[in-house]
Amino acid sequence: MSKLIVQKFGGSSVANVERIQAVARRVVSYKKKGFDLVVVVSALGDTTDELIELAGKITSDPSEREMDMLLSTGEQISVALLAMAVHKLGKEAISFTGGQVGIITDGNYTKARITRINANNIKEQLKAGRIVIVAGFQGISMNQDITTLGRGGSDLTAVALATTLGADECEIYTDVAGIYTTDPRIEPKAKMIKAITFDEMLEMASLGAQVMQPRSIEVAKKFNMPLHVRSSFSENSGTVILKEVTRMEDALITGITLNKSEAKITVCDVPDRPGGAAQLFKQLSIGGVSVDMIVQNVSHTRTTDISFTVSKANAHKAIKVTKRAAARIGAGDIILDENIARVGVVGIGMKSHPGVAAKMFDTLARNKINIEMISTSDISISCIIQKKFAEKAVRSLHKNFGLG
Amino acid sequence: MSKLIVQKFGGSSVANVERIQAVARRVVSYKKKGFDLVVVVSALGDTTDELIELAGKITSDPSEREMDMLLSTGEQISVALLAMAVHKLGKEAISFTGGQVGIITDGNYTKARITRINANNIKEQLKAGRIVIVAGFQGISMNQDITTLGRGGSDLTAVALATTLGADECEIYTDVAGIYTTDPRIEPKAKMIKAITFDEMLEMASLGAQVMQPRSIEVAKKFNMPLHVRSSFSENSGTVILKEVTRMEDALITGITLNKSEAKITVCDVPDRPGGAAQLFKQLSIGGVSVDMIVQNVSHTRTTDISFTVSKANAHKAIKVTKRAAARIGAGDIILDENIARVGVVGIGMKSHPGVAAKMFDTLARNKINIEMISTSDISISCIIQKKFAEKAVRSLHKNFGLG
Numbered sequence: 091m092s093k094l095i096v097q098k099f100g101g102s103s104v105a106n107v108e109r110i111q112a113v114a115r116r117v118v119s120y121k122k123k124g125f126d127l128v129v130v131v132s133a134l135g136d137t138t139d140e141l142i143e144l145a146g147k148i149t150s151d152p153s154e155r156e157m158d159m160l161l162s163t164g165e166q167i168s169v170a171l172l173a174m175a176v177h178k179l180g181k182e183a184i185s186f187t188g189g190q191v192g193i194i195t196d197g198n199y200t201k202a203r204i205t206r207i208n209a210n211n212i213k214e215q216l217k218a219g220r221i222v223i224v225a226g227f228q229g230i231s232m233n234q235d236i237t238t239l240g241r242g243g244s245d246l247t248a249v250a251l252a253t254t255l256g257a258d259e260c261e262i263y264t265d266v267a268g269i270y271t272t273d274p275r276i277e278p279k280a281k282m283i284k285a286i287t288f289d290e291m292l293e294m295a296s297l298g299a300q301v302m303q304p305r306s307i308e309v310a311k312k313f314n315m316p317l318h319v320r321s322s323f324s325e326n327s328g329t330v331i332l333k334e335v336t337r338m339e340d341a342l343i344t345g346i347t348l349n350k351s352e353a354k355i356t357v358c359d360v361p362d363r364p365g366g367a368a369q370l371f372k373q374l375s376i377g378g379v380s381v382d383m384i385v386q387n388v389s390h391t392r393t394t395d396i397s398f399t400v401s402k403a404n405a406h407k408a409i410k411v412t413k414r415a416a417a418r419i420g421a422g423d424i425i426l427d428e429n430i431a432r433v434g435v436v437g438i439g440m441k442s443h444p445g446v447a448a449k450m451f452d453t454l455a456r457n458k459i460n461i462e463m464i465s466t467s468d469i470s471i472s473c474i475i476q477k478k479f480a481e482k483a484v485r486s487l488h489k490n491f492g493l494g
Numbered sequence: 495m496s497k498l499i500v501q502k503f504g505g506s507s508v509a510n511v512e513r514i515q516a517v518a519r520r521v522v523s524y525k526k527k528g529f530d531l532v533v534v535v536s537a538l539g540d541t542t543d544e545l546i547e548l549a550g551k552i553t554s555d556p557s558e559r560e561m562d563m564l565l566s567t568g569e570q571i572s573v574a575l576l577a578m579a580v581h582k583l584g585k586e587a588i589s590f591t592g593g594q595v596g597i598i599t600d601g602n603y604t605k606a607r608i609t610r611i612n613a614n615n616i617k618e619q620l621k622a623g624r625i626v627i628v629a630g631f632q633g634i635s636m637n638q639d640i641t642t643l644g645r646g647g648s649d650l651t652a653v654a655l656a657t658t659l660g661a662d663e664c665e666i667y668t669d670v671a672g673i674y675t676t677d678p679r680i681e682p683k684a685k686m687i688k689a690i691t692f693d694e695m696l697e698m699a700s701l702g703a704q705v706m707q708p709r710s711i712e713v714a715k716k717f718n719m720p721l722h723v724r725s726s727f728s729e730n731s732g733t734v735i736l737k738e739v740t741r742m743e744d745a746l747i748t749g750i751t752l753n754k755s756e757a758k759i760t761v762c763d764v765p766d767r768p769g770g771a772a773q774l775f776k777q778l779s780i781g782g783v784s785v786d787m788i789v790q791n792v793s794h795t796r797t798t799d800i801s802f803t804v805s806k807a808n809a810h811k812a813i814k815v816t817k818r819a820a821a822r823i824g825a826g827d828i829i830l831d832e833n834i835a836r837v838g839v840v841g842i843g844m845k846s847h848p849g850v851a852a853k854m855f856d857t858l859a860r861n862k863i864n865i866e867m868i869s870t871s872d873i874s875i876s877c878i879i880q881k882k883f884a885e886k887a888v889r890s891l892h893k894n895f896g897l898g
Contacts, residue, residue: 107551141571147511148575149582156581159589160574163567167545170564171552177560178553185563190638234594 093258094216095120098130098226098248102265103322104168105135113263113322114175117221121181126216128255130226130248131172133164154199158228158238162187165225165244173223183221186211189230191222193247195237202229202237204246207254224251242303249306253313260310260317262302267321268328269294269301271493272346277485279494282328283344285335290344293436293470307331335438342446343437346487347472348480350431352382353405354463355412359393359422367396370415377411379404383432383472385463393422397463399474402428430462431480434472435487447471453490459483497662498620499524502534502630502652506669507726508572509539517667517726518579521625525585530620532659534630534652535576537568558603562632562642566591569629569648577627587625590615593634595626597651599641606633606641608650611658628655646707653710657717664714665722666706672723672732673698673705675897676750680888683898686732687748689739694748697840697874711735739842746850747841750891751876752884754835756786757809758867759816763797763826771800774819781815783808787836787876789867797826801867803878806832834866835884838876839891851875857894863887 097117104110117129141160145152169185176183192208215222226244231237239246245262252260267282269291274280286294288311295304301319310317310331320328360366367386374381384398400408405428412424433454440446450471454461459482463474475483488494501521508514521533545564549556573589580587596612619626630648633641643650649666656664671686673695678684690698692715699708705723714721714735724732764770771790778785788802804812809832816828844850854875858865863886867878879887892898 107548110552144511144571144575145578148514148578152578153581156574156577156589159577159591160571163570166567166570167548167564170560171548173560173563174549174552174556177557185560187563187640236591 092124092126094126094128094255096128096130096248096252096255096257096260097263098244098261099132099263099322100244100265101132101135101138103263104131104172107171109322110134110168110171110175111178114172114179116322117172117176117183118179118181121221127221128212128216128251128257129172129221129223130244130251131165131168131223132226132244133161134168134171137164137167155235158199158202158236161238162225162228162236165227169223169225176221176223181221182219183223184215185223185225187225187236188228188247189234189236191224191251193229193250195229195231195239197231197233197235197237199235199237201240202231204229204239204250207250209251209254212251212255240303240305242306245303245306246309249310249315249317253309253315257315260315262317262319263322264301264319265321265323266301267324267326268319269331269345271344272484272488273348276348276481277346277488277494280488281493285330285332286344287335287438288331288333289469290436290438291331293434293467294345294347342439342443343435343491343493344439345436346484346491346493347434347436348431348484349434350477350480351402352399352430352432353402353408353426353428354397354399354430354474355405355408356395356397356425356427357412357416357421358395358425360396360416361420362389362392362394366419366421369419370396370412370421371398373411373415373418374408377407379408379411383463383465383474385465399430399432399463429477430474431477431483432472432474433480433483433487434470435491436470438469440469440471449490450487453486454483457482457486496528496530498530498532498659500532500534500652500656500659500661500664501667502648502665503536503667503726504648504669505536505539505542507667508535508576511575513726514538514572514575514579518576518583520726521576521580521587522583522585525625531625532616532620532655532661533576533625533627534648534655535569535572535627536630536648537565538572538575541568541571559639562603562606562640565642566629566632566640569631573627573629580625580627585625586623587627588619589627589629591629591640592632592651593638593640595628595655597633597654599633599635599643601635601637601639601641603639603641605644606635608633608643608654611654613655613658616655616659644707644709646710649707649710650713653714653719653721657713657719661719663722664719665724667724667726668705669725669727670705671725671728671730673735673749675748676888676892677752680752680885681750681892681898684892685897689734689736690748691739691842692735692737693873694840694842695735697838697871698749698751746843746847747839747895747897748843749840750888750895750897751838751840752835752888753838754881754884755806756803756834756836757806757812757830757832758801758803758834758878759809759812760799760801760829760831761816761820761825762799762829764800764820765824766793766796766798770823770825773823774800774816774825775802777815777819777822778812781811783812783815787867787869787878789869803834803836803867833881834878835881835887836876836878837884837887837891838874839895840874842873844873844875853894854891857890858887861886861890
């Protein structure tokens, strides 16, 4: 039996006819090497954003079911065009929507979760020797409605198909060469990471290195499906994401992350009794505001301060909800700070090496960067600092942790 | 039970956001009057042509299955946007693809025929009080592939749904006010026809008055579903198409048609024995060339001439096939004339009024217009003339038959 590879190409990889043709050439070259191929494609370039804009001209509050109906067309266009481009190169290929390949989801439009995949259709087509091209980002609910999987959902389609089909490899083609120790636009000495663990990648992704959708990494981790993130514009190997990475020299940390798209909200003088925080974050949740980092310290009085971060896009909505909730629980002032950045250090190595936190704080202090919030996980430490120091912080951490 | 209306809006009626909103207002106004509504929508403006162009950049010979995959997205975008626009006006609406409302077709991609419609889904939604918005032009084959119904297929979707659902009316909204006695751009005195029979409309449509797709008129005729062709840009009533029309004063003819998109091919000296013509047209059919008008006269020698018309787009392909076939049957020269036009008079009245043909030929003769081919049906007479006389012919016939 031939080895099966699932390849996923993002929007920038199919942004125009020339790039679609380049993807077709790559796909055909793998087919000629004897691989079975399932290819998952995103919408062409900015198509999704253009469709969202079109809907926005009609209503500021579109039905989520209709948004999925609308947005799913983007990937459908891509798969048809890619199939044509593969045909042109003389190979058999067939395109499918998410629904046609049996990607069944729940009914949570715009952010549906895959419940199961009936992959018989794909298997038959592979057996017939065809390259199977699948529209990413979408599925079909039990009552036959078209659903979409949320931003970056094409990654999830690829990983879920690779897992279901027992693929030998799952390649994620993107517009960067792989995962870097930090953003190369900020620190030119950033190096590509050859191998990284799922856990590290999850911290890297959710902390700001937005190369892959976190949910898809979670699924790959759950089913132990190795991922290979690489550039669609070169033949170079990229970053492999695995369960465990054996490194010659166990680096203290793997990468430095940066996120400048969040705002910090502080609720002052929250009465320090059980339930205060619960009520606040319950209201935010009902209001549809996703909260990221939350920090509350012990208090020495009868009140305490709670700080949290939200995406800037949600900041004003969050402030409104927070004000209501704060009034209800008898809290004091609310302070919004949109000029913050989050820098993080990520590395499975820190589990066995004490002193990472100290080294991070010391590095920031030496550079006269004040730390406003700190939050840690098993394999990462994040600090909120003023945005104007963001790049300086990244560069100095990158250097001091020896990543350059 | 509420009266059910099926309304179809063509591409120009939903060409941009403002027009989509206008369609939504019209739909909602009918809903408020108490009608149940099924709305069939075409792709936005030039979307279909743009998608065809995109495919053309990839291959000159695209897979028809993939073309259907590609083109069907156009209508899917329209229905989602229209549903949002209706929601914005406070009414419940739900959009569906052709497949989702059970429009089952054969597997002839790009020109599929509807085999049956499982309308249960639509009926349930209507019962729930929702306006049902259906993507025109498309269906789904038995093996779940997306199919399209060919140019103008949205008309067919509307008529087929109206028939299946037993609608009380089927309205076809377009960018003209209705069907005219002839093309108003050629004869400003052309009048809108208030009522016309299916048969007349079929002659009008296939003879060049391209307001509605002929197949959809055939279906409406077969199931006796009255159609109402009207403008989406005004509130005026348009043209009703019925089985029988009772006219106060039985007009001799109903309209004058003109078609300038055809070319004439003459095969000279075809051996006048059985099978000659058969072989020629069989070859054209195999070659995928649709032939329209065919004329062969009795011969006084052992050979005869056969003339026929094809669409200009197919002319060169037709010439190639014709040359091969002519050589095989031992015919002589082949003459191509692309500078022709077809004028026709159409009217159920000519059945009971002799002399229509004579009057037509006389009118052309008085205007010094030579007739090159003549073809007749029960309710129409067509003449091929030189293209430069086309407008003059239309105007003089329009006047002489008292249509002005």
